[in-house]
Amino acid sequence: MRHLPYFCRGEVVKGFGRGSKELGVPTANFSEQVVESFPSDISTGIYYGWACVGSGDVHKMVLSIGWNPFYKNTKKSVETHIIHTFKEDFYGEILSIAIIGYIRPERNFDSLDALIAAIQEDIEEAKRQLDLPEHLKLKEDNFFHLPGGKIVNNH
Numbered sequence: 001m002r003h004l005p006y007f008c009r010g011e012v013v014k015g016f017g018r019g020s021k022e023l024g025v026p027t028a029n030f031s032e033q034v035v036e037s038f039p040s041d042i043s044t045g046i047y048y049g050w051a052c053v054g055s056g057d058v059h060k061m062v063l064s065i066g067w068n069p070f071y072k073n074t075k076k077s078v079e080t081h082i083i084h085t086f087k088e089d090f091y092g093e094i095l096s097i098a099i100i101g102y103i104r105p106e107r108n109f110d111s112l113d114a115l116i117a118a119i120q121e122d123i124e125e126a127k128r129q130l131d132l133p134e135h136l137k138l139k140e141d142n143f144f145h146l147p148g149g150k151i152v153n154n155h
């Protein structure tokens with residue numbers, strides 16, 4: 001995909017509160033401004049990459065871009081599930097992500113359990129992919145060590 005790797009940072013805002021409660025998978029949602037700044041031709045779907053909150057450690061992540069067809073959202077969202085257990089929520093903080101690879105398109109599902117199972121498979125796939133040397137090296141990218149700000153895809 002021509003936009004990858006895609007580097008981006010922005011504020012974490014409130015979503016519908018479903019990630020943790022219904023799916024057992026919290027997702028840090030980007031603000032509308034960040035969602036609108038994405039290239040319009042970046043495909044919706046599920047991706048993997050690296051993420052860090054504020055100036056914290058860099059962790060593996062899975063990302064969902066789109067309208068969440070299972071929930072029929074009317075606004076596009078960009079949501080990151082960081083594969084790490086945090087002690088506290090981090091609403092209002094700056095999340096930095098490097099989107100590296102595509103996993104699959106967004107889908108509708110017959111049941112909540114089927115959606116949860118698909119997300120768990122995505123997490124396993126992300127963990128495997130990110131252990132590959134060519135993907136591991138992006139964890140050390142300077143992007144994650146730059147002071148917070150507006151640097152997005154080197155602009």
Ligand SMILES: Cc1cc2nc3c(=O)[nH]c(=O)nc-3n(C[C@H](O)[C@H](O)[C@H](O)COP(=O)(O)O)c2cc1C
Nearest residue numbers: 015016017018019062064068069070081106107122
């Ligand atoms: C790895 C991953 C895969 C996802 N796949 C789908 C999907 O195929 N279809 C869908 O409708 N939503 C998908 N979602 C999005 C969830 O529906 C969404 O994160 C959830 O509704 C939480 O939304 P909230 O942050 O507004 O609470 C996925 C989320 C993640 C993290």
Ligand SMILES: Nc1ncnc2c1ncn2[C@@H]1O[C@H](COP(=O)(O)OP(=O)(O)O)[C@@H](O)[C@H]1O
Nearest residue numbers: 014015016017019020026027028082089090091
């Ligand atoms: N591992 C994690 N990945 C993403 N967000 C997390 C994680 N652990 C805690 N959180 C917190 O949970 C929030 C997301 O939970 P979620 O249920 O999706 O709520 P919302 O609908 O408001 O996005 C994030 O904004 C963040 O503050």
Ligand SMILES: [Mg+2]
Nearest residue numbers: 015019027028
């Ligand atoms: Mg969320």
